[in-house]
């Protein structure tokens with residue numbers, strides 16, 4: 001194989017700025033990335049998404065030379081026709097020669113330096129080159145003076161783009177969080193990258209800061225030649241600005257395509273059942289396909305539930321998962337949710353037609369199963385057998401309750417705001433144990449919110465939800481139809497509501513921990 005990290009490529013053949021081929025990264029026995037291939041196209045925003053620990057940052061670390069991959073090739077095709085095999089390029093040469101820049105999950109600015117100084121430091125290499133690497137050059141060479149003036153102009157340009165020019169002389173550490181994120185991107189842009197890799201740029205941003213970030217990234221996409229590779233958990237950012245989305249789970253690619261196609265991919269939704277409810281809810285409620293929900297009835301992935309390593313661990317051991325309908329699907333013990341979905345789809349496809357005709361019996365079995373958990377809910381004191389007057393409140397108006405948890409609460413006899421509003425400490429603890437929420441109900445003040453909503457008052461969150469600014473499975477933020485046997489949003493074709501015929505008893509979906 002050619003050991004020269006630079007290859008000549010034909011200009012015009014570089015539709016893909018980045019080609020990742022059969023990339024694997026192992027840490028001892030742990031396979032963080034397994035045989036991953038994807039492309040990022042020039043001039044586009046490509047998002048790399050997946051649950052915590054899926055291997056996204058490891059991919060970035062391989063692209064930017066922080067890790068040398070165990071196997072595979074990463075090719076960066078520059079606009080001038082040259083190509084670089086990044087896995088062979090010394091890492092300090094990746095920004096300079098291959099023109100790849102990155103930001104990190106944790107902000108890494110020089111907080112004591114001013115904004116302008118931060119952007120000038122980023123151009124240090126260019127300035128030193130212009131000085132001829134001599135002290136005299138710093139003062140005497142016209143090339144240095146020219147480069148210095150150009151660097152200041154470029155810094156000012158990116159400060160303007162990031163809407164930070166007014167604060168050019170303030171220390172970077174004094175900026176609000178969202179502004180620091182934009183400054184990092186401005187700093188990376190000062191290096192003139194062809195590929196900009198952003199690791200969770202929207203993490204911790206409020207909606208206004210998120211919108212400012214989107215605007216900056218769209219500006220970069222539309223007005224510079226820079227292509228963007230983006231790791232992001234915030235689905236609103238991903239869906240709004242990405243041209244192309246690659247989804248990882250346990251280091252493997254499970255989906256690759258347009259934002260629309262990946263968000264309706266059952267394997268992606270299944271993968272996201274292991275993360276925060278808000279993220280699950282965003283995907284589930286936007287997809288809302290009954291078949292998809294049906295496919296999710298595989299239950300939690302015990303091999304990768306909370307507390308275990310969230311990385312893909314190759315293992316040939318087979319196990320059998322039982323389902324309420326009685327069919328059994330065999331998957332490997334280390335299989336991801338996506339693999340379970342695939343296995344189940346194969347099982348459904350091969351099921352004889354006669355099995356399908358047994359659906360009334362299946363429905364009865366499901367109904368019985370749906371009733372079962374209520375009988376087990378000893379921990380919560382004020383349960384009801386059914387919603388009053390057949391109508392439940394829309395519990396997703398409480399910040400922290402997504403459609404998935406609303407369904408579980410309904411299954412345990414909790415349908416109304418005043419029921420949650422009346423919870424005592426023991427009820428909160430029981431609900432937290434059932435939902436595997438570990439202190440979150442108290443922290444998010446569900447009881448306080450529920451009291452207000454029960455009195456017909458609103459909260460900041462419920463007002464946003466009622467105004468349609470927050471995703472909900474309910475046709476209208478204020479309506480609900482849990483336990484009515486209908487889907488909550490039949491009109492809009494969205495997700496089945498709680499306690500509908502589909503709400504068979506299911507254990508709590510595994511969470512994969514918080515962000516880094």
Ligand SMILES: Nc1ncnc2c1ncn2[C@@H]1O[C@H](COP(=O)(O)OP(=O)(O)OP(=O)(O)O)[C@@H](O)[C@H]1O
Nearest residue numbers: 027032051052053054055056057058310311515516
């Ligand atoms: N240097 C390392 N040594 C050992 N294991 C590592 C190392 N770096 C990453 N891992 C493991 O590889 C897996 C993938 O981690 P990675 O940080 O790439 O995931 P991620 O998708 O970026 O997660 P998150 O969304 O939480 O940032 C994890 O199990 C992680 O613990």
